[in-house]
Amino acid sequence: MSENERQVTSTPDTRRKQALIFENVALEVGRKTLLRDINCTIGARLRTVIIGPNGAGKSLFLRLAAGLIKSTGGTITGTIKTGGKTGHSGQSVVFQKPVMLRRSAYENIAFVLRQHPKPGDDKSTRIERALDAARLADRARTPARKLSGGEQQRLALARALVVDPSILLLDEPTASLDPSSTLIVEKMILEADKSGTKIIHVTHDIKQARRLADDIIYMHKGRLLLHKSAADFFVDPGCDEAQAYLDGRLQN
């Protein structure tokens, strides 16, 4: 693990800041152990991509990182709030199942912006820009829950980005998107990254992981098996389970 971490953090200075540190983190619900022995240090400026089979614990890992659930063992230290960019609004989370308020697309974004008002430019301009970036400008007045599944996912991302978060946690944001929508979403993610937002991104799309990842976390059956730079990972994951996952060989 220490070797992997050195590889991951052997990037330019600005990116070396640590965002999140997991130490021996475990999560038990009832008598079931859902996550165990999670150790990793996630850099502040890297695009971290989490992959792994269904039920590996990726969504739970993301919830822990977001502070939405408490671990039952170990410690999670977050330094992003102090180490992040200035004028940030903490974190934004895009859930695997988009949560849409019973309001228009426009009002969904306005709601989030009201909670974390941004100084400077006009609120409605900001919302319209967010809708534009997600190619939802013509859907502004549509009730969010009437949007298609893919449009809802794009709206969820636009809503997450409008507050200019210092950390963005994404749970399969392109799961039901067509290829061109996927590219729009990836572009939005890359732009957020460029503006200094830390990205933690769960995906099942290996090609997307190749396109976006600085570092890869591979999870399997509630464990974090690997954490290494994407370049190294895709040459040789160095772990049978991850290799099998990449090859699409069935496992469980």
Add this chain to the structure above:
Amino acid sequence: MGEISNAFAIAFDLILRADAELSAIVFLSLKVSMIAVFIACILGFSLGAALTTFRFFGRRGIIILLNALMGLPPVVVGLVVYLMLTRAGPLGILGLLYTPTAMIIAQVLLITPLVAALSCQVLQELNGEYDEFFRSLNLAPGARMKALLWDGKSALVTVALAGFGRAISEVGAVMIVGGNINHVTRIMTTAIALETSKGTLALALALGIILIVISITINASVMLVRASSEARADV
């Protein structure tokens, strides 16, 4: 047989002529119940939203109690309000007994638990759906309550209508605290009870028909609200 059909004929005549006495009774009924529902909604919605948002000791107990109070017998509510307002009672000096205000108080007590319990159900379901999103935003409790009430508005309208339906058709409580005084506290249900026992079937029938029309209107409104909120994907 002839007597009853004759009563029907007079009843329809009363309605069509918008008879003064009939109109006064209907108008007072609507006024008392609307004010009562308005107050009960302010109390019940706030209570429902607070019980959904805050976790505190005794919260479950309160929810169970509210659900139990939903089926409160109106005569018992009437008795309690009577005891409060009677001259010897704690609020006797206000002189409210046998006034429309007393009837409003009784109806508020009767339907606030209903409105609170039903809105709590509605809001808890909504909160379950929104909870993680709201927590990820670090939403303040007040903002959460506001958002839940706003997004639950179409379901809450049907809750209010259910409260109105119970208030307008209730007889036991208003009879005790209102006293069914002609031109003062006589409303549709108490008038029906009185006129029937006196044998004045025509007026009783006319009021009965209007009460049924109101009840049908309420149910139709509930369905309209549901349909329109489904169209807006609010449910």
